[in-house]
Amino acid sequence: MSPAQPSSLFDHAVEVLKENDRGTYTVPTKGLYPFQWNWDSCFTALGQAYFDEDRAWTEMETLFEHQWPDGMVPHIVFHVNDDGYFPGPDVWNTGRPTPTSGITQPPIAGFALRKLFERSTHRALADRRALALLPKIDKWFEWFYAARDPQGEGLVALLHPWEAGRDNSIDWDEAFERVPTEGIAPYSRRDTQHADPAHRPTKAQYDRYLWLVEHFRSLGWDNSKLHDASPFQLVDAGFNAVLIRGCKDLAAVAEALGDTETAARNRARAAKGAAALERLWSAEHGQYLCLDRRTGQLVASASIGGLIPVFAAIPAERAAAIARTIMRQAERLRYVVASQDPADSRFDAKRYWRGPVWLVCNYLIVDGLLAAGERETAELIIRSSLELIEQSGFAEYYDPVTGEPCGGGRFTWTAAMVLEFLAIKARN
Ligand code: DGY
Numbered sequence: 001m002s003p004a005q006p007s008s009l010f011d012h013a014v015e016v017l018k019e020n021d022r023g024t025y026t027v028p029t030k031g032l033y034p035f036q037w038n039w040d041s042c043f044t045a046l047g048q049a050y051f052d053e054d055r056a057w058t059e060m061e062t063l064f065e066h067q068w069p070d071g072m073v074p075h076i077v078f079h080v081n082d083d084g085y086f087p088g089p090d091v092w093n094t095g096r097p098t099p100t101s102g103i104t105q106p107p108i109a110g111f112a113l114r115k116l117f118e119r120s121t122h123r124a125l126a127d128r129r130a131l132a133l134l135p136k137i138d139k140w141f142e143w144f145y146a147a148r149d150p151q152g153e154g155l156v157a158l159l160h161p162w163e164a165g166r167d168n169s170i171d172w173d174e175a176f177e178r179v180p181t182e183g184i185a186p187y188s189r190r191d192t193q194h195a196d197p198a199h200r201p202t203k204a205q206y207d208r209y210l211w212l213v214e215h216f217r218s219l220g221w222d223n224s225k226l227h228d229a230s231p232f233q234l235v236d237a238g239f240n241a242v243l244i245r246g247c248k249d250l251a252a253v254a255e256a257l258g259d260t261e262t263a264a265r266n267r268a269r270a271a272k273g274a275a276a277l278e279r280l281w282s283a284e285h286g287q288y289l290c291l292d293r294r295t296g297q298l299v300a301s302a303s304i305g306g307l308i309p310v311f312a313a314i315p316a317e318r319a320a321a322i323a324r325t326i327m328r329q330a331e332r333l334r335y336v337v338a339s340q341d342p343a344d345s346r347f348d349a350k351r352y353w354r355g356p357v358w359l360v361c362n363y364l365i366v367d368g369l370l371a372a373g374e375r376e377t378a379e380l381i382i383r384s385s386l387e388l389i390e391q392s393g394f395a396e397y398y399d400p401v402t403g404e405p406c407g408g409g410r411f412t413w414t415a416a417m418v419l420e421f422l423a424i425k426a427r428n
Contacts, residue, residue, distance in 0.1 A: 009389065010050075010422055016394050016415035017047050021055070024062045025079060029396065029408040032194040034082040038063060038075045039165055040413050042108035043360050047416025049116055050423070056116055057129040060109060064136045066100050070223050071143030073109070074100035075162060086190040087213060094221050102213070102221040103160045106239050107144070109137050110246025117253050130253055137250055138262050141269060144243060147223040154276030155240050157233040157293050159226055160212050164236050166339065166353040167209075168201035170301045170346045171234065171290045178231045178294065181207040184214055195396075199350050199406045234299075237280045237288035238308030242364070244273040245312045277309060281318065285341075286325040302341035303353075304361050310368030319372035326365070326377050335384045337362055338400040349399045350406050356397040359385050359417040366424065379428075382421050389418055 020027050025036040026044045033040075041063045048056035066077045078089045078099040089099030113133055120126030148156035158164050161172045184207060191200055201209075212232060219225045227233065247270035254262035280288040282298065287306035290299040302325075310322045325341075332342045339353045339361065340346065348354040362385045369378040388398045394414045396407030 009386070009418060013047065013394070013415040013418040013422075014051050016410050017044065017051075017412060019410060020412045022079070024058055025077070026059060026412050028413065029411045031084060032191060032396075032408040034085055035079060036063060036077040038073060038105035039108045039360075042112040043363075043413040043416050045112050045416075046115055047412075047419045049119060050419045053116070053120060053122060053125070057125075060112060060116075060133060061129070063109070064133060066096065066098055067136055067140065068096070068100075070147070071139040072104055072147070072223060073107075073140050075103050075105040076101040084190055084194070086187060087210065091187075091210075091213060091217075093217055101162075102216055103163050104144075105163055106165050106242045107137075107140060107246045108242060109133075109140070110248075110250040111242070113137060114249035114253050117256070127257065131257055134250070134254060134257065134259065134262060137246070138254075138266065141243065141247055141250065141266065143223070145269065148227060150227055154272040155235045155279075155291070156243060157227065157235050158239060159216070159230040159232055160209070161205075161232075161234075162209065164234070164239055164305065166236075166238075166303070166305060168205050168351065169303050169305065169353040170340055170344065171236065171299055171303050171305055172232070173301075173346075174299060175232050175234055175292050175294065176205065176208050179208040179211055180231075181211050184210045195407050196350075199356075200352060231294065233293035235280070235291040235293055236305050237277065237290060238305035238361075238364075240273060240277055240280075241288075241309035241312035241314075244270050244277065247273065248313070274312065274314070277312070277314070280306070280309075282306075286321045286328075301346075302344060304337060304339040304358075304365075307337060308361060308364050308368075310372060310374075311364040312368070313371060314368075316372060319368065319374055322365075323369060323372075323374040323377040326381070330380060333400040335388055335398060335400045335403055336381055337365055337384075339397075342400070349401045350404070352397070352407065355400065356406055357384070357388065357400045358397045359388075359414045359421075363417045363420055366421075370424070370428075382425060385417070385421050386425075389414070394418070 028040045045056040045059040067073045092101050094102045117130045144156045161167050247266040251263040251266035282289045285302045288309050310319050330336050340355050362381050366378045366381050391403045392405035395405030396411045
């Protein structure tokens with residue numbers, strides 16, 4: 001693959017990616033996240049492909065080596081012991097040969113597979129590696145619709161906020177009132193020893209994260225039971241959009257490799273998902289919203305989860321409305337895209353997913369906006385993203401008002417996204 005324009009920014013990003021490389025997987029950052037995370041790894045592979053294609057394929061292959069027999073791909077693989085992180089493998093207790101968590105994460109793998117495959121300059125190598133990953137990703141997608149969409153609605157539910165990756169989003173606040181905390185084992189958090197507690201989820205939220213983990217553990221991590229037994233069943237528009245896009249991308253790779261059955265199956269999944277996603281549109285908010293499957297109600301919270309669907313090739317008028325929503329946000333903020341609408345009284349510029357800017361989300365939104373011809377907004381987001389790096393380095397996330405770096409530092413996926421933004425800039 002041809003590298004993006006060499007620049008010191010490019011070199012710095014590569015340095016961060018290499019620093020966090022543990023040989024066959026990459027940690028999101030030293031200290032705070034010392035294992036392999038699912039969606040982090042797929043974003044990471046996109047970055048690695050600019051300087052070491054073989055290593056990029058390995059990143060994804062390592063993740064899929066730990067796929068569960070039922071098809072689920074866990075959100076954390078605990079390759080090593082490290083009690084600097086909580087909750088560790090003993091809390092999850094999933095009984096896997098290499099310990100893993102028991103929940104999943106946004107399926108960036110379908111999209112990443114297609115990117116690696118199409119950008120490759122080593123045809124035989126890419127064909128071979130893609131051919132091996134294809135059935136595994138297909139099996140994961142099949143698992144999603146079987147285990148998380150038991151009524152066949154075309155949309156999958158998340159059973160834990162950590163599955164969304166947007167751990168403490170305002171989207172979950174109402175549903176979290178239904179999650180009890182009685183009876184959870186005493187615990188001591190480690191995240192607040194590595195990052196400023198004011199940037200992290202609260203104790204009340206951690207109690208509920210832990211209650212859900214203990215509840216699912218008590219059901220033996222049996223995915224045929226977890227969906228119906230969970231008091232938390234949230235249909236996140238962004239997550240579903242990533243899955244829909246993943247199905248389309250997987251279909252394209254399958255087609256190119258001559259696997260027409262896998263291609264047809266995934267095109268059908270994507271078409272059903274895209275039609276169902278329309279239920280989540282809110283004209284009032286100018287974006288999609290989450291659906292609480294337990295109450296059947298849309299959640300009145302304008303978060304970035306409702307802007308990410310532009311990544312799934314939604315109708316042109318929806319993409320235009322999302323672009324306008326982001327432009328409105330930009331009138332109040334120095335940097336976009338905030339993880340929560342700044343006009344929302346619950347917006348918190350520094351607290352994780354309740355306001356800060358995340359480069360991975362910016363990247364998904366830019367990809368969708370460019371495909372929809374919404375250049376002006378896409379360019380604004382690219383500019384914002386690169387200015388944040390220049391000002392504050394490769395942080396986990398950023399305060400959209402001041403640009404201050406938040407959470408962990410020297411962050412892998414942020415570095416990977418810088419390589420992507422440099423490449424997009426060089427192309428346009
Ligand atoms: C954490 O520990 O903060 C993670 O987001 C859970 O995956």
